[in-house]
Amino acid sequence: MKKAIIASLSVACLAMGSCSGNKDNALQLNKNNIDEIVNAMTLEEKSLLLVGIGMPGMSGTETVVGETDMIIPGAAGVTNAIPRLGIPSIVLADGPAGLRIKPTRENDSKTYYCTAFPVGVCLAASWNKQLVEQTGEAIGNEVREYGCDILLAPGTNIQRNPLCGRNYEYYSEDPILSGMTAAAYIKGVQKMGVGTSIKHFALNNQETNRSYMDSRASERAKREIYYKPFEIAIKEAKPWTVMSSYNYIDGVYASQNPTLLQDVLRGEWGYKGLVMTDWFGGDNGAANIQSGNDLIMPGSDDRRAQIIEAYKKGELSDEALNASVKRTLELIVKCPTFNGYQYSNNPDLKAHAQISRNNACEGIVLLKNNDNTLPITSKSKNIALFGITSYCYNSGGIGSGDVNEAYTVDLLEGMKNAGFNLDTKLAKKYQDSVKEQTEKYDKEHAGKNDAIFAKFTPKDFAINGNEIEGYALTNELAIITLGRMSGEFADRHISEFYLKEEEKNLINQVSETFHKNNKKVVVVLNICGAMETASWRDKVDAILVPWLGGQEGGNAVADVLSGKVNPSGKLPMTFYKDYFDTPGAKNFPYDKIADAKSMFGDKAVNRDSIENYDYTIYSEDIFVGYRGLEKEGKEAAYPFGYGLSYTTFQIEDLKVERKKTKVIIKVTIKNSGDFPGKEVAQLFVTSPHAEKHPLRELLDYQKTDKLIAGQSQELTFDIDFDRLSCWDEELHSSTMDIGEYTFQVGDKKVKIKL
Numbered sequence: 001m002k003k004a005i006i007a008s009l010s011v012a013c014l015a016m017g018s019c020s021g022n023k024d025n026a027l028q029l030n031k032n033n034i035d036e037i038v039n040a041m042t043l044e045e046k047s048l049l050l051v052g053i054g055m056p057g058m059s060g061t062e063t064v065v066g067e068t069d070m071i072i073p074g075a076a077g078v079t080n081a082i083p084r085l086g087i088p089s090i091v092l093a094d095g096p097a098g099l100r101i102k103p104t105r106e107n108d109s110k111t112y113y114c115t116a117f118p119v120g121v122c123l124a125a126s127w128n129k130q131l132v133e134q135t136g137e138a139i140g141n142e143v144r145e146y147g148c149d150i151l152l153a154p155g156t157n158i159q160r161n162p163l164c165g166r167n168y169e170y171y172s173e174d175p176i177l178s179g180m181t182a183a184a185y186i187k188g189v190q191k192m193g194v195g196t197s198i199k200h201f202a203l204n205n206q207e208t209n210r211s212y213m214d215s216r217a218s219e220r221a222k223r224e225i226y227y228k229p230f231e232i233a234i235k236e237a238k239p240w241t242v243m244s245s246y247n248y249i250d251g252v253y254a255s256q257n258p259t260l261l262q263d264v265l266r267g268e269w270g271y272k273g274l275v276m277t278d279w280f281g282g283d284n285g286a287a288n289i290q291s292g293n294d295l296i297m298p299g300s301d302d303r304r305a306q307i308i309e310a311y312k313k314g315e316l317s318d319e320a321l322n323a324s325v326k327r328t329l330e331l332i333v334k335c336p337t338f339n340g341y342q343y344s345n346n347p348d349l350k351a352h353a354q355i356s357r358n359n360a361c362e363g364i365v366l367l368k369n370n371d372n373t374l375p376i377t378s379k380s381k382n383i384a385l386f387g388i389t390s391y392c393y394n395s396g397g398i399g400s401g402d403v404n405e406a407y408t409v410d411l412l413e414g415m416k417n418a419g420f421n422l423d424t425k426l427a428k429k430y431q432d433s434v435k436e437q438t439e440k441y442d443k444e445h446a447g448k449n450d451a452i453f454a455k456f457t458p459k460d461f462a463i464n465g466n467e468i469e470g471y472a473l474t475n476e477l478a479i480i481t482l483g484r485m486s487g488e489f490a491d492r493h494i495s496e497f498y499l500k501e502e503e504k505n506l507i508n509q510v511s512e513t514f515h516k517n518n519k520k521v522v523v524v525l526n527i528c529g530a531m532e533t534a535s536w537r538d539k540v541d542a543i544l545v546p547w548l549g550g551q552e553g554g555n556a557v558a559d560v561l562s563g564k565v566n567p568s569g570k571l572p573m574t575f576y577k578d579y580f581d582t583p584g585a586k587n588f589p590y591d592k593i594a595d596a597k598s599m600f601g602d603k604a605v606n607r608d609s610i611e612n613y614d615y616t617i618y619s620e621d622i623f624v625g626y627r628g629l630e631k632e633g634k635e636a637a638y639p640f641g642y643g644l645s646y647t648t649f650q651i652e653d654l655k656v657e658r659k660k661t662k663v664i665i666k667v668t669i670k671n672s673g674d675f676p677g678k679e680v681a682q683l684f685v686t687s688p689h690a691e692k693h694p695l696r697e698l699l700d701y702q703k704t705d706k707l708i709a710g711q712s713q714e715l716t717f718d719i720d721f722d723r724l725s726c727w728d729e730e731l732h733s734s735t736m737d738i739g740e741y742t743f744q745v746g747d748k749k750v751k752i753k754l
């Protein structure tokens with residue numbers, strides 16, 4: 001990798017871990033002299049501070065950076081240091097499922113692996129704010145101990161459509177679940193004295209043409225759905241930074257959009273931290289700064305020149321420039337690097353693996369469990385493990401959100417660790433195929449640096465009927481794992497939502513044969529997001545969704561299969577019967593438009609030319625996910641919030657009490673079965689004036705402790721009236737309707753006039 005050449009500015013020093021400063025100059029940055037430093041900076045220095053460095057090999061125009069310039073190899077970027085004023089570089093690294101840095105370094109025998117935690121969608125499926133916060137703490141600890149300052153996470157965009165490539169990094173189709181999960185995550189990470197960057201603000205709900213497409217949603221949809229999770233997390237957890245998104249919003253780049261960044265974020269929500277661009281996002285440095293986007297990442301000499309030129313011409317105000325410089329300095333003085341933190345390069349990976357496993361277990365959703373197929377009570381049973389994904393388990397997704405972990409426990413290994421007997425002949429057949437396919441792929445891709453763009457997942461293959469007969473005779477149970485992988489840069493194709501031919505055949509053949517022999521079939525969905533289940537679920541006895549559960553994924557599934565852990569995860573999104581049941585399904589690049597890039601090139605000629613490519617109309621308005629499905633009276637295969645347990649729970653009591661500015665809702669949940677377990681109280685509200693609202697909306701949630709048989713727990717929700725408000729497009733503000741509100745937890749409802 002070439003060494004950095006920062007061409008144009010003599011004041012620049014290359015990004016350095018710490019900046020010893022110029023001893024002849026008395027003025028050095030400290031927490032109390034930020035205004036003085038701003039006054040002392042030259043225009044060139046200011047422009048340098050506001051434009052960072054990053055992405056070895058991919059930088060803009062004249063700047064070529066190498067890996068060592070990232071200070072911590074594999075980090076996503078750094079800010080420029082200004083030694084004259086004692087301003088060091090700070091290190092920014094991805095990403096939501098754990099810290100993403102390079103695990104090995106040249107001439108260094110030590111390894112720098114990070115823990116792969118369950119991906120965002122699995123964290124959200126736990127509906128457990130405390131556990132998410134604990135995961136955040138563990139991630140934050142790795143950020144700090146590996147010498148980084150800011151974690152580029154959490155991903156908080158709404159899962160508008162099941163095919164968005166980055167859904168795995170995001171939390172939910174629901175703004176409350178997304179916002180509260182993000183808030184817990186941020187609190188956890190930042191407790192460790194490092195920062196987060198909540199991303200991608202806002203309306204970045206598709207990957208297709210993500211840098212140039214225009215998201216067009218109503219004011220109400222923006223406020224109630226797409227901005228909402230950011231609003232919740234920003235107000236509650238105060239992330240040190242916000243990352244603006246790539247896309248345009250109503251014709252203006254999000255990173256150059258004063259309505260979004262000044263009026264809403266800073267004005268209405270009172271956000272005091274720093275805003276940075278997504279990598280190479282936007283197209284004009286001066287417009288970034290003028291509209292409140294402080295830091296341009298990773299930036300280029302062009303962007304710096306734009307800032308300088310616009311300032312000289314009077315097009316970029318002193319006020320805007322200095323405000324961004326000040327916010328950047330305020331961020332820097334909070335960072336471990338500035339404060340001289342001596343990082344250990346030695347986080348407790350063993351303890352973190354345990355946290356990863358706990359959270360992976362807690363996010364597992366049990367969709368079906370006929371005749372108590374699960375848990376598998378006898379370990380002496382032989383099990384036939386079908387599906388190639390069982391043997392090359394997906395821990396995370398593709399792109400910047402993927403972690404470089406030391407290992408991934410696949411399902412075979414996890415089940416063996418739990419003491420199950422697996423069919424070794426079948427295992428060998430799959431393992432040989434994984435090996436063969438991987439070797440072929442590696443050979444074809446030797447020397448190509450495309451790991452961030454794709455991840456190889458071996459393909460399933462047909463097993464003939466006679467062979468399956470044999471496995472059905474020698475085993476007591478069949479488990480079939482199906483895998484789905486997605487990520488940055490591309491949305492999933494509609495065909496990925498449905499079963500592939502070979503998967504259909506596998507389910508049909510294995511189910512028929514095992515059932516004929518009075519043996520059960522379990523399906524494990526090692527998936528990045530929702531898929532179709534309605535056409536095949538009746539053929540199998542149990543279905544478990546462990547998502548992409550991080551490096552301990554196989555152990556976590558085995559914990560649930562064995563009953564060591566009682567599943568308590570709930571779906572954070574709707575599992576539609578059919579893709580076209582998705583509200584606004586056609587207003588998404590679901591078919592060949594996803595390949596439009598190859599047809600039209602990177603940038604289409606006219607912003608208005610290709611629907612769902614150059615621009616996307618959010619036609620379903622606020623009726624996203626279950627809000628739309630229920631309004632249309634359609635049934636889901638498995639609805640939002642769904643998830644079974646090995647025990648049963650009863651809602652014993654639901655009460656609401658009106659106070660001056662809020663309502664207090666109390667609910668008592670009892671474990672009415674005989675297996676210890678946790679349950680989620682999902683509090684929904686139905687607002688008056690039904691015609692303009694969804695039939696019900698999530699308002700809050702809490703998870704019980706682990707309750708033993710017969711045990712009850714009371715949970716209390718404090719709901720301020722402003723959480724019941726909706727957006728009025730005529731008044732351009734939020735208002736609360738007067739009338740009767742219905743609160744619902746499980747099958748119990750309680751009404752009150754407000």
Ligand code: BGC
Pocket residue numbers: 076094095152199278279400488
């Ligand atoms: C992604 C961001 C990420 C950044 C740095 C971009 O491509 O959209 O989520 O943080 O790269 O890696």
